[in-house]
Amino acid sequence: MAKKKHKKDKKSGDRTISSSFLRRTHQVTVLLNExxxxxxxxxxxxxxxxxxxxFIRETIIRQVMDTFLTDYPTLFDKEDMDKIKVTSKPLSPFA
Known part of the structure; x- marks a missing residue:
């Protein structure tokens, strides 16, 4: 069985994964009003x-990624985090 050859990137000559992975084959239709x-x-x-x-594709993906980063799971629930009070105390025990 022959090994699968990786295509070379035209710009840098580096080996890359096949460009078919990045090819856009899925169509999404959006209707807009006037x-x-x-x-x-x-x-x-x-x-x-x-x-x-x-422009539209990048704007949508930017919003999706921002939401993913905002909703990233944390150790505590939002309600628990809202209950935590932060006071400004010196960090050094000598202060």
Whole structure:
């Protein structure tokens, strides 16, 4: 059985995992009303965004990642953390 060869990255020449892993093959359709479309068009024009697909994709993923980081499990529940009172005391026992 032959070993699976890794493709070389064109820019750096480093070995990378097959680019088919990163290929976008899943389509998501989003419907906008007129005001939403106008807002996106206006934003893209103002900030010189030429690739709306990339802009929308990155904006969605940024929101998803921010939410994941915010909701990351902690040792204590939110209610328990809210009950903890933090007072400003000197850290050094000599102070």
């Amino acid at each position: 005001k939403e479309k106008e807002a996106i068009d206006s934003y893209c024009k103002k900030y010189n965004i030429t690739n709306k697909s990339k």
